[in-house]
Amino acid sequence: MTNNNKITKRPVALVTGGRRGIGAAIVLRLARDGFDVAFTCRNEDEVAQQLCAEIETLGGRGLAVASELQSLEAHAELIERVQAWGGVVDCLVNNAGIGSPVRGDLLDMKPAAFDQVLDTNLRGTFFLTQQVAKQMIQASSEQPRSIINVSSVSVEMASPERGEYCMSKAGLGMATKLFALRLAPENIGVFEVRPGVIRTDMTAGVADKYEQRFKDGLVPMGRWGETSDIASIVSALACGQFGFATGSVIHADGGLAIPRL
Template sequence: MTSSNELKTKTESRPVALVTGGRQGIGLAIVTRLAAAGFDIAFTARSSSDKCTEIIAQCETLGARAKYISSDLGDVSSHQTLVEQVVCWGGGLDCLVNNAGVGTLVRGDLLDLTTESFDHVIGVNLRGTLFLSQAVARWMLDNPSDHYRSIISVSSVSALMVSPERADYCMSKAALAMMTKSFALRFAADNIGVFELRPGIIQTGMTEAVSGKYDKRIADGLVPARRWGIPDDIGRALLPFAVGDMAFASGSAIELDGGLSINRL
């Protein structure tokens, strides 16, 4: 799916961002924030919908070009093609936002965790994210840019906070923390910033099924800020990392959770 302006020649150089899972929730908030900040945006989802056309139009009203690309993050063999599609369309690739991810297939006792659920979650959240980041980083190293470069992974407070009923999910996010530090060290001298954002309880379609449960727990003080997070809390927080304002903090992780993960007595 393409927009009418995607064949136009750019009048000025604009940074290009790739946002995985950018059709809804946190990903959509990131797409619109980056578009407003001067990025052209390629965003992925596993399947197209009318929503993709609406997002492209919304980005265009913000002065950005946008493109939807069908992609399954768990299919590592498709990553190089995805990078080539973005570069061919956008003319470069300056910011990768690893936002796409999946939850555990079935919540339950850790002793009942299945290899099917573990492989599914790790295959997308860790394996897919790792090797897409690798493909993007290789391209960045081979193709200098006038723009700041960054790789930003939207992880979770579950990188630190344990939920035994979805241990595979927590493990995948904890591993992303080490991936971030590893990539940050590897690319520090190349001025490619690598960061991790850890959202807490965010009001999205993924949390809608448990909203009643968390409404009560938040009201009872689970989240010190006494509110749900919203996708734009993440979108706004990401911008300094994407544009280079936080370049010297490469390797850092930030909790975006209203105080949820702060140790308390």
């Protein structure tokens, strides 16, 4: 983590869950495209510090902040730390989230699992966005401002064996619309990116299963999505290239979610 607190003219992005996978790809792409990037993680460990070092090789500054999204009490401290480091947040990327603790029969879902997933993926994301949006409105910035929710094809595609996850993502889809309407007069764009099957450490354990499903036609493009596919979309949105398209949903799934006969 850099200790340089000098505020630069580069726009500042905050990426939740930015330590690995899709989040890390987004962090590095934003840095490459001109942002200073703060990101949340569970631990400010060697992996997080290495990511900060990579950001610096791309000409930006990086800040890793250990923060739990589901802890609403931690949001104010997170925002204060980022502001002290880099100033106003110009772009919030809501990437952090968890999957279903146990996949199984919808009729066997436990309240604890429901609460755990909804508290993180929806409740935590909603209230962090609320706080960052207030800060964006109160502080002036010459940079394009945006909030980008990284959700899932599960917003619309139902998987009964992981119902709590699907419900959390469906709620995030509505939150995108609500924030887009509320923040449009403030010239803050709000967008949603819905990844499909993406090659990450989290999907490595089921890689063989998906390889066969690709051959069977699950994804029309016939391949894995890569973390770079998601990162390039997020960066284009963050850079203000689609500002008038606020509220839009980008399907980043190789055609997976297109209804077919």
